[in-house]
Amino acid sequence: MAMAVTAVVVNTMGDMESWSRDMLLRLRQRRALLQNVAEAPDCAATCEAIVQFCVALSSGVFPRQTPRWWIRQWTRGTWEDLQLRDDVTDEYFRQNLRMSTAMFNQIVAACAAYMEKKVTHYRMPLPVEQLIAFALYRWASGETYESGTSAFGIGRATGLQAVHDVTSALLQAYPDAIMWPVGRRRVQILRAFREKGFPNCFGAIDCTHIYIDKPAGAPSENYYDRKQKFSVQAQVVVDLDLRILDVHVGYPGSVHDVRVLHNSLLFRRAESGELFDATPKNLPHGFVTRGYLLGDNGYPVACPWIVHPYGGINQDADEERFDTRQKVARGCVERAFGRLKCMWRLFLRTHKTNRETLPQQFVDVCTLHNILLDVGIDFDENLLWEVNANGVRRRVDLGIVGNDARGRGRCANVEGKLLGDALRDRLALM
Template sequence: MESTGFSDMDVRGRGQGLRDDEIDAVAMAVTAVIVNTMHGVPSSSGDMLAELRKRRALLQRIGEAPDCVATQIVAACAAYVEKKVTHYRMPLPVKQVIAFALYMWASGETYESGTSAFGIGRATGLQAVRDVISALLQAYPDAIKWPVGRRRVQILRAFRDKGFPNCYGAIHCTHIFIDKPAGAPSANYYDRKQKFSVQAQVVVDLDLRIMDDHIGYPGSVHDVRVLHNSQLWRRAQAGELFDAPPVSLPHRVVTRGYLLGDNGYPVVCPWIVQPYGEIDQGPNEERFDTRQKVARGCVERAFGRLKCMWRLFLRTHKTNLDTLPQQFVAVCTLHNILLDAGINFDENLLWEVDENGVHRRVDLGIVGNDAGGWQHCTNVDEDLLRDTLRDRLALM
């Protein structure tokens, strides 16, 4: 990870930044973005500040609420962001540092426009984001974790009600679109949509909560290779993940846990159940595929909520490949915090107007894969598990 000492940074922020009330307004504006009260506000720095001043009273009322998410995040991260005064500079106010990072991720603006809106220099803004990433991961170390105890029971029950007993979650990858990377083999990052991107793999439950994430592989890499090089794969293969009480299925099959995936995972392991995906299907296979697709749809909904709330990861943007993984993990942490806080999501954010004035769904970077990314192998256990789940659904 690139690091920059504070003594070497642009220090224009102190004295030229926003007033305390404006800093509070900006912090609360992030909350307002989250709850969609800012939907449709112009994104330029001048227009945003003008709009913030108009809504200051409303935003302050939001901030005074005891359950204000932004206030909680600031309070939790403050101890990890606080900087000591040195002979070279005064530290930026903690609220300003945290508000800036949240604003950048939520608005998707560039560092140039974002830092000017906050009255700080670009280098200071870069360091502020690094500081907030570190603070979030320290303040919320368990925000992203594999389910255990009561949480695991709730997840297994929810998937059982969908027809998939002892299912832990659904797995998929999304592409984070970036500018052509400098200092790296750019062809490796050129994906199937002819865009430069980085792969992010997540596992989510039916509440859209992220339980595991793995990010950093170039966009040209197949989902299965990303999986095979992840900690998830190593832990699952070692028997550390799927340890639920065994459930008996038809044909004397017993399972202690598995995930749902799409056809991009061609029977590589006994713990990912994919659809049949055949053209000429029998009624039981068709029923299974429909139910499996509905259940694993939580992954796409999670990507939609995450990327449309934190729009930096929705749009193509210039990034540092060394810090992008940590930024995405930080935003996944925020994603889970907001779910725990009961923050609703406006489905209208999933739509945009293109240059021709046509409404269309935003591109969530979900690229379909075929089985070509991995040498096909036959796994009797996985095939048998899918068949028994199919037969169980036929009896429901």
């Protein structure tokens, strides 16, 4: 077999015109020696069979069998694995980009126009698919730029620019993915909350902390939250289907939920009467409501359109029933955080980030969250669990830091208190 391979190499090298005269002479001598050895009947037959077999393989006569999921051939990185078109590719897309191949192609098509204008700014021409795949992989895996760019065969500077461009492209391609419900969608949301015992409820509100490394160029104490970590606040409103209706992100982690709310566009729109415009609903004691949100005890009664639990230990039966039903309905926001941050794990772990682009990136993953819900992408509940350094399995930290009103002067807003009491008494009559 070794002689046959040598013969093939010698014949190939002998055809090259660039070799020197001495080299060609030595090749002729080796060829003559091989010819004498190959004249033996057994040897000639064996060599001929091996040579023909090698030629057949190289010409594609014997097709390579498609690799199965348990036998993936080694390639030069994640990007090359994603380009393979075999029976494992779609599952590989789901593991690394959180979506199917078809969904990825739709996103590429939606972002293509914007991205094609940007690829000319890169040092070397790169396909739009590769740039978008890298940004999705970065958000999904939470890997550093160094390891992520290595898996995609690009430089760190290219990776940084790719994430920036894809962030802008997604915001332009899907401007209505996150919006306040209207039309049929609003009717479905109001009906779902009414069945939970909360008529004219539009959603649930809460904040989550996005953990970051100690920020540079800013007072670090502002970003130091109650869990002794550096973080940025993200306020989100969701419905019972876990769809995100509104998002406001960017405030330092030490800021209270109420302050984040008061400085958000959601607050200004709600106070102007733009958001809660459902058909008036009559409640006990003559109270009428056109809409509100469910929140935790971090939101005091000062806001008349956020209903929070009574809390405390000296509750009567009606208050206890109300708190239980309110907590169950409000649980949708925690489940939404679980799906969102566990699928896009960059925002689950502490990581280095650009504070100027972090809000846009988080809005992007919220946009992807809604898109994947619409197309029915399943969520693996195992992502909610992890094994710590001691080998103990526990739920991941979703960054939901409970804020209470102790020491903050709970404001006795009459309208907000009447709304909570009216809903409590309505539940007692059901």
